Amino acid sequence: MKIIKKVPNIDFMGLRKVGYRLSLFLIILSIFSFFFKGKDSLGIDFTGGGLLNIYFSKPVPIEEVRKLIKETNVEASIQSYESNRGFIIRTRSEFIAKIREKIKKAFKEYSPDVREERSIGPVVGKLLRKQATLAVIFALAGMLFYLGWRFEWIFGTSAVLTLFHDVIITVGMCILAGRKLSVPLIAAFLTIVGYSVNDTIVVFDRIRENLKLMRGEPFERIINASINQTLSRTLLTSLTTLLAVLSLYFLGSATIKDFSFAIAVGIVIGTYSSIFIASPLVLAWRKEKRKKRK
Amino acid sequence: MEKSILYRVILIVLIVGLALWSFYPPEKKIRRGLDLKGGMHIVLRVEVEKVPKEDRKNVVDLALKIIRNRVDEFGVSEPVIQRQGEDQIIVQLPGVVDTERALKIIGQTAQLEFKLVESDPDLLHQALEGKVPEGYELKYLEENGKRTPILLRKKAVLTGKYLVNAYMDFGRFGQPEVRLKFNRKGARLFSRITGENVGKLLAIVLDGKVQSAPRIKEKIPSGEAVITGRFTIKEASDLALVLRAGALPAPIKVLSTLTVGPTLGEDAIRKGLRAAVVGGILVVIFMAVYYSFAGIIADIALLLNLIMLMGALAGLNATLTLPGIAGIILTIGMSVDANVLIFERIREELAKKKTIRVALDTGYKRAFLTIADANITTLIAALMLFYFGTGPVKGFAVTLSLGIICSMFTAIVFTKVVFDYLVYVRKARTIPIE
Numbered sequence: 001m002k003i004i005k006k007v008p009n010i011d012f013m014g015l016r017k018v019g020y021r022l023s024l025f026l027i028i029l030s031i032f033s034f035f036f037k038g039k040d041s042l043g044i045d046f047t048g049g050g051l052l053n054i055y056f057s058k059p060v061p062i063e064e065v066r067k068l069i070k071e072t073n074v075e076a077s078i079q080s081y082e083s084n085r086g087f088i089i090r091t092r093s094e095f096i097a098k099i100r101e102k103i104k105k106a107f108k109e110y111s112p113d114v115r116e117e118r119s120i121g122p123v124v125g126k127l128l129r130k131q132a133t134l135a136v137i138f139a140l141a142g143m144l145f146y147l148g149w150r151f152e153w154i155f156g157t158s159a160v161l162t163l164f165h166d167v168i169i170t171v172g173m174c175i176l177a178g179r180k181l182s183v184p185l186i187a188a189f190l191t192i193v194g195y196s197v198n199d200t201i202v203v204f205d206r207i208r209e210n211l212k213l214m215r216g217e218p219f220e221r222i223i224n225a226s227i228n229q230t231l232s233r234t235l236l237t238s239l240t241t242l243l244a245v246l247s248l249y250f251l252g253s254a255t256i257k258d259f260s261f262a263i264a265v266g267i268v269i270g271t272y273s274s275i276f277i278a279s280p281l282v283l284a285w286r287k288e289k290r291k292k293r294k
Numbered sequence: 295m296e297k298s299i300l301y302r303v304i305l306i307v308l309i310v311g312l313a314l315w316s317f318y319p320p321e322k323k324i325r326r327g328l329d330l331k332g333g334m335h336i337v338l339r340v341e342v343e344k345v346p347k348e349d350r351k352n353v354v355d356l357a358l359k360i361i362r363n364r365v366d367e368f369g370v371s372e373p374v375i376q377r378q379g380e381d382q383i384i385v386q387l388p389g390v391v392d393t394e395r396a397l398k399i400i401g402q403t404a405q406l407e408f409k410l411v412e413s414d415p416d417l418l419h420q421a422l423e424g425k426v427p428e429g430y431e432l433k434y435l436e437e438n439g440k441r442t443p444i445l446l447r448k449k450a451v452l453t454g455k456y457l458v459n460a461y462m463d464f465g466r467f468g469q470p471e472v473r474l475k476f477n478r479k480g481a482r483l484f485s486r487i488t489g490e491n492v493g494k495l496l497a498i499v500l501d502g503k504v505q506s507a508p509r510i511k512e513k514i515p516s517g518e519a520v521i522t523g524r525f526t527i528k529e530a531s532d533l534a535l536v537l538r539a540g541a542l543p544a545p546i547k548v549l550s551t552l553t554v555g556p557t558l559g560e561d562a563i564r565k566g567l568r569a570a571v572v573g574g575i576l577v578v579i580f581m582a583v584y585y586s587f588a589g590i591i592a593d594i595a596l597l598l599n600l601i602m603l604m605g606a607l608a609g610l611n612a613t614l615t616l617p618g619i620a621g622i623i624l625t626i627g628m629s630v631d632a633n634v635l636i637f638e639r640i641r642e643e644l645a646k647k648k649t650i651r652v653a654l655d656t657g658y659k660r661a662f663l664t665i666a667d668a669n670i671t672t673l674i675a676a677l678m679l680f681y682f683g684t685g686p687v688k689g690f691a692v693t694l695s696l697g698i699i700c701s702m703f704t705a706i707v708f709t710k711v712v713f714d715y716l717v718y719v720r721k722a723r724t725i726p727i728e
Contacts, residue, residue, distance in 0.1 A: 001584045002728065055557065097394060115558040117393060121549040124337060128684070135682035142674040150667055184617055187679055187687045191694065194675025195628065198668035202635065205664045233638040236584070237631040240577050244627030247573030248620060253562040256620050263624070 004232045012227045012275060013220045013283060019276030023165060026269075030172020043090075043180035046129045048122035050096035052089045053255070054103060056110035059084040068106050072098060081254040086115070088254075093119035116255070132186040139193045140164065147197070151204055154289075158281035159200045162273045166196045170266040179258045188262035195241070196270020199234045200278040206230045207279070219286060223279045231275075238271040295718045302711040309703070310598055313605020323608040327615035328552075329686050330559035333388040334396055335552040340381045345544045354381055356543045361385060363539035364399055382549065393553045395532065401546050403501045404536040406454030406474075408487070408519075411495035411507055412445040421445050433497070435504045444507060446497055451487045456480025460537035462530040465522060470530035472521040472537065481517025489513035500533075559616070566619035574600075574626050581630055585637050587726035591712050592633035595704040599629045602700040607693065615689025625697025631668070632705035636661040637727055650724055654713050662706065669698050 034041060044051055062080050065087055069076050076091035076099065089099060096119055104112050120128075140160055148156035167189050174185060206226035214222050227234075242264060249260035317323045328335050340357045342350050358377055365373045365387065374386035390396050412418065412430060421432045422443055429449070435442045459475040476484055488496070488510050497507040498521050505523050525533070578596065581589035603625060607614060640657035648656070673695055680691035716722040 001586070003584075053558070055561075113555060113557050114391070114553070115555045115561070117551075117553040119548075119551050121337075121547075123339070124550040131682040131684075135678045138682070139675045139678040142678065143671055146671060146674060147667075183684070183687055184690075187617060187683065187690050190675045190679045191624070191672075194672035197671045198631070201667045201671065202664055205667070209660075229642070230638075233634055236634045236638070240580060240630050240634065241624070241627035243576040243580065244573035244623050247576065248566075248569045248623045251565060251569035251572055252620065252623070253558075253565040253616070255558070255562065255616060256566075259617065259620055 002232075003235070008228050008231060009224075010228060010231075011224060013224050013280060016276065016280035016283075019272075019280060023169075023273070023277055026169045026172070027165065029176070030168050033172050033175045037175055041175045041181055042129075043182040043185075044118070044120050044125070045182045046125050046132070048093070048120045048125035050091050050093040050119040051117070052091075052096050052100055052103075052114070053086065053116035054089070054100070055082075055086045055113045055115050056107060057085075057113075058110055060087070060107055060110055062087070064106075065089075065103070068102060069099060072102055074099060081257075086254060093121070128183060132183070135186065135190060136167065136193070139190050140167075143193065143197060147201075151208065154282055154285050155204050155207075158278055158285060159197055159204065161281055162200055162278040163193055163197055165277055166192055166266060166269050166273055169269050170262060173265045173269075174258070174262050177261065179261060182258065184256070184259040185262050188259045188266065191263055192266030192270060196266055196274070199238065199271055199274035202230050202234060202237075203227055203274055203279055204282075207282075220283060223283055227275055227279060234271060234274060238267050242267055295714065299711055299715050299719065302707060302714075306598075306708055306711065310601055310605075313602045313609070315605075317601075317604040317608035320604060320608070324604065325608075325611060325613050326559065327613045327618070327686060327689050328386055328388060329554050329616045330562060330614060331388060332391060332554050332556035332559060333386065334390045334393065334554075335685065336385040336387075336397070336400065337378070337549040337551075338383045338385065338401065339547045339549050340383065340542075341545045341547055342381050349543070353543045354383070357546065358383055360540045360542050361400055364536055367535050367539055368396075368399055383546075389556075391553055391555055393551060395528070397548055397551065399532055399536060401548055402536050402542075403545050404454065404533075404539075404541045405501050406457070406537060406541065407450035407499040408452040408484075409446040409448075409450050409497045409499055410487075410491060411497050412447060413494055418443065418445045433499070433504045435497070435507050437506070444495070444497065444504065446499070446504075450499075451496075452476075452480060452483050454537060454541050456483065457537060460534040462527065462534045463520075465520070469522070470525045470527045471523070472525070472530050472534045474519045474521065474537070476517040476519070478517070481515070484517055484519065485513060485515040562616045562619060566623065570619075570623050570626060573623055577626055577630055581633070585633075585727055588633075588637055588640075588709075588713075591709050592630055592637070592705065595633065595708045596626065596630055598708055599625070599697070599701050599704040602704065603693065603697050606696045606700060610696075612692045612696070613689050614693070615686040617686050618689035618693040621690045621693030621697060624694060625701065628672070629697060629701030629705055632661070632665045632701060633709060635665055635668075636706070636709070640727060644727070650722070651717055654710075654717060654725075658706065658710055665702070665706065669702060672698055 062084055065078055074091055074095045076089050079088045096117060100114060140163060143163060144156055144160045147159050170189060170192055203226055206229055207223055210222045210226050245260050245264045249257060249264060252260060340354045342353050345353055354377060362375050365375060370387045370390055372388055376384050378384050385400060387396060417427055420427060426432050431446050431448050433444055433446050435444050456476045456479055457474055458477045461473055462470055463473045465471045492510050492512060494510055495507045496510050498505045505521050578593045581592050636657050639661045640653045643653035643656045676691045676695040680688050683691060713725055716725060
């Protein structure tokens, strides 16, 4: 079977302005969402705070939980899952025990089961924030060196810039979707850093091969041909991974939903950017270099 | 060629067999992280700065030792207690879900002091007016709902340092209390103090809080004392436990705690399995439909990959965590990528009217470097995650890395040997790949 019957001949380089605009829009949207939500976009892993994940044998109306918490005069955010059988309550660390006991007492007949409880001090939050930032920076640096070594620096740098683009937009989309940044989400972003570059590598590999095969042809045509020739595999590899990630999103446990959401978004963005951003960057850079030489 | 195929088949059979043997039965062989089996993860900070400068050396190590004693006495199987960085201690207690109790047992300083109570009412008056005399401290004794001010001599006459034993017992009216037994030196001190101060009050102070202040009726030569208070049985035996295990050399601050109930892991594993099965079936169907026979071979490779991954997890004694399950499912989607790259290349070569042998060779050779590059970048990211990440996320980095490494073997070596066999031994002219 073939989805793409024969090698297509799409002028991707001609479309690059469209890609640039779309990406610029998405990046601005992402940065804006980050600044707009500010600290609200950070989960308790990074700000410090408490979380209570409690599960009942049958659904509990969320209003009742809300009312109960209101009675305790504690500020908390409540999120339910599995149609109100599970609740995730976020509040200040010192209130967790109080809320837990209150809920256990009030909903006794629903056999409450405390699945998870965490309290994170501000010191730990700060440390995790630092480690997360370092991990992303080092991962990107690692990519730059590896790809710079395997390809030319123009390619390596373009690939890493594309990755930056992917991560910023993935983070932005997660924040826009109301997800809070947490340690598992950082893990997702790092996975995206490692994975979404794959499609770019496939295209770059082909460009390198075609530079020899299509000697003398304009660079733009070589890039176009390379993207078109590898288009099916770029889409297929992302598709198979998406199949797995989406089943994780829809069927996996509630605690892993944010993570799979981020990966799914990242895969889509990564596939898009490997076509519309990575190669155009190489092209633009080379043109710039040529100009300078003249 | 036939020999090379044979060797490769033997290698594959050996590896897969080893993997199967190493992880079967999985519920026993695969170590589950705290987030899957339930328990507590606590990060503590030893407040070294609250200790006089000359005593700061070894404070963290000493605290670690005392905490270990306490955890051992508490009776937790396979606890992890380790130092982290300058002044932090990580404690993992599998199976423990009573957050408050565990924190009290671990975090309580348990500094026990005996202090004489000043009987001069004038001095107490003075202190209550805000002029605490030099060498004294004003404390409050809470008893039967009453709060009485008492003036203590600041210098402790006896401390928990001299304890040899502490245990819970029942007092005259059946109320739980903590009995203390001093060593010989402590007993001597206690005997002298009680002898010299008959008729006065002796306050028992725990972590700066007056527990009780009984009147000394007579000289006590036995070296035994009792802490009474409004304890429950649990509280009294926990207090006895921490006193027995020794006082912490410095106060401890709880930086973070994570308590996971046993059901979280059960639920995560059940749902993870469901997601893995559905995701796996989708990928398998897709590959079989899209690449026909070759796709089915890739599907078998995927299955072998999962077996190897589980085998590696068990063999390396790695810990499977909740995000680790996600890593396994991600592997299902990623590991066929290599086959997609190879098969697409083979199709391309076949489209150029190359023979199946040439197409196979070129396909694998050309795709190999691309696959290696792609996988190494993912490994770099996973490595950073492993290095900078903590507990559960480390588990994700591990399953992801192992999955990718194993996929390099199954997606390339295994599928190649099947095709080689068909083409070179069975002399197949074509391999259904479209």
